[in-house]
Amino acid sequence: MKKIVQKFREYLFMKKAVLVLAMLYALGISAILRADFKYIDDLGRVRYGYRGWNDFSRYLNECLSVVLHADAYLTDISPLPQLTAVLILAVAGSVVVFVLTGKREFCFWNSIAVLPMGLSPYFLECFSYKYDSPYMALSVLASVLPLLLQEQGLFIYFAASVAGSAAMCMTYQASSGIFPMLVILLCLQQWNQGKHIRESLRFGLVSMGGYVAGLLLFRFLIMTPVDDYISLSIVSVPRMARQLSAYYAYVWQDLKKWWILLAGAVVFAFVYSTVRDTVQRKWAAFILSVLTLLLMGLVCFGVYPVIETPRYQPRTMYGIGVLIAFLGVPVMNAVRLYPGKLVHLLLCWAFFSFSFTYGNALAEQQRYTDFRIQLVIEDMDGLAVFGSDEEKTVQIDGDIGQSPVLRQQRQSYQILNRLIPSTFGGGAWNWNKYYFYEYFSLKNVIRDTSADLTTYQLPLLQDGMYHAIYGDEQHVLIELKR
Numbered sequence: 387m388k389k390i391v392q393k394f395r396e397y398l399f400m401k402k403a404v405l406v407l408a409m410l411y412a413l414g415i416s417a418i419l420r421a422d423f424k425y426i427d428d429l430g431r432v433r434y435g436y437r438g439w440n441d442f443s444r445y446l447n448e449c450l451s452v453v454l455h456a457d458a459y460l461t462d463i464s465p466l467p468q469l470t471a472v473l474i475l476a477v478a479g480s481v482v483v484f485v486l487t488g489k490r491e492f493c494f495w496n497s498i499a500v501l502p503m504g505l506s507p508y509f510l511e512c513f514s515y516k517y518d519s520p521y522m523a524l525s526v527l528a529s530v531l532p533l534l535l536q537e538q539g540l541f542i543y544f545a546a547s548v549a550g551s552a553a554m555c556m557t558y559q560a561s562s563g564i565f566p567m568l569v570i571l572l573c574l575q576q577w578n579q580g581k582h583i584r585e586s587l588r589f590g591l592v593s594m595g596g597y598v599a600g601l602l603l604f605r606f607l608i609m610t611p612v613d614d615y616i617s618l619s620i621v622s623v624p625r626m627a628r629q630l631s632a633y634y635a636y637v638w639q640d641l642k643k644w645w646i647l648l649a650g651a652v653v654f655a656f657v658y659s660t661v662r663d664t665v666q667r668k669w670a671a672f673i674l675s676v677l678t679l680l681l682m683g684l685v686c687f688g689v690y691p692v693i694e695t696p697r698y699q700p701r702t703m704y705g706i707g708v709l710i711a712f713l714g715v716p717v718m719n720a721v722r723l724y725p726g727k728l729v730h731l732l733l734c735w736a737f738f739s740f741s742f743t744y745g746n747a748l749a750e751q752q753r754y755t756d757f758r759i760q761l762v763i764e765d766m767d768g769l770a771v772f773g774s775d776e777e778k779t780v781q782i783d784g785d786i787g788q789s790p791v792l793r794q795q796r797q798s799y800q801i802l803n804r805l806i807p808s809t810f811g812g813g814a815w816n817w818n819k820y821y822f823y824e825y826f827s828l829k830n831v832i833r834d835t836s837a838d839l840t841t842y843q844l845p846l847l848q849d850g851m852y853h854a855i856y857g858d859e860q861h862v863l864i865e866l867k868r
Contacts, residue, residue, distance in 0.1 A: 408476035417745025506707025525561035551600020562688030640801035655726025754789035784866035785811030
């Protein structure tokens with residue numbers, strides 16, 4: 387009976403923590419939800435209702451999307467998927483707090499501590515996706531959930547680690563650094579609280595064994611390689627170092643410098659509290675805490691730095707936000723560490739505030755895109771060459787860039803340059819012209835990517851403030867101006 391009461395108390399703690407964290411995440415992404423922005427792949431799925439995750443071996447996404455949408459044809463049911471992602475990530479954050487603190491009592495400040503998991507600028511891009519966001523969040527949950535079973539016996543824990551690692555790979559592989567980071571931190575905590583280093587190492591080795599077994603299971607028995615998208619060939623150590631440096635170069639470029647300064651202060655507070663509160667020797671605690679930070683920094687971005695085709699999009703770099711959250715939990719729970727708690731709180735507030743900036747920027751970019759496309763279509767409709775029923779190849783050149791309202795903001799927030807995609811323009815990328823071609827039923831307009839109309843020396847048909855139109859009876863080139 388005592389065990390049942392204890393489990394019930396743990397459930398109440400998790401339930402309350404999940405509820406509070408979900409409310410904070412939902413409030414944080416409310417501007418994104420209000421923007422109702424079709425983010426990159428969303429354009430195709432809203433238009434044609436396809437799934438397509440099997441192409442990238444994300445088989446769980448393929449199955450779960452049918453359940454979530456209650457149909458094999460995926461209509462736009464937003465914001466339900468994003469709110470589902472909020473709930474899943476709230477569960478993951480509560481699991482992290484429970485695993486790192488072992489506390490059964492709810493603490494509001496612990497919910498604040500893990501906010502960077504979902505509200506870092508990098509995971510905000512994941513929340514932007516109307517279709518993918520639940521499965522991106524699920525990959526985070528799959529990465530941390532096995533650690534709830536670490537005291538249930540080696541075999542059960544090992545099996546859970548294998549299953550969690552494989553499930554992560556079948557949802558979103560950018561989470562591949564989360565489980566190793568949490569295990570490394572737990573090894574330090576266990577040793578710091580008095581366990582023999584052999585016990586901590588055994589826990590770490592079993593964890594890493596299950597993690598690697600899950601990756602290998604996915605790679606050789608589940609995954610269908612897509613070499614034109616991503617190659618899993620392992621690169622040399624010097625190239626690994628260069629690719630990892632490139633990730634941190636993006637972090638340095640993307641984030642405001644005072645954000646990075648606050649993150650550095652959180653790191654310092656973590657090391658200080660680890661050394662101050664250790665039951666081991668102080669010098670050993672200092673060395674191991676620094677080593678822990680280095681190892682977590684090495685695995686922060688998962689497998690991407692070690693493969694031949696790394697992905698540098700913001701949505702693949704949220705491991706840095708998860709790292710900050712992991713360090714924030716012990717800092718927020720340390721006794722009399724008020725400066726450390728304050729800097730972590732300030733960093734969380736900065737991310738929370740930026741989430742509204744980003745969501746409103748998406749709304750402004752959508753308004754500007756609609757305006758520019760409307761002008762083009764109106765001018766096309768007034769041209770004589772479109773008076774016949776003969777099909778014409780229409781091609782876009784140039785790019786509208788970001789809304790004039792955002793051009794000042796992007797200087798203050800550099801990451802907006804990478805978070806807000808090109809929404810109307812030419813070039814090889816499909817998604818910046820998809821909205822124009824697929825959403826307005828343009829009569830007698832066809833796309834022909836095999837031809838480059840900029841080399842055709844077409845006569846000028848119309849020139850205006852926002853674009854110029856060149857063309858003849860079969861070809862029309864729209865040259866966008868910024």
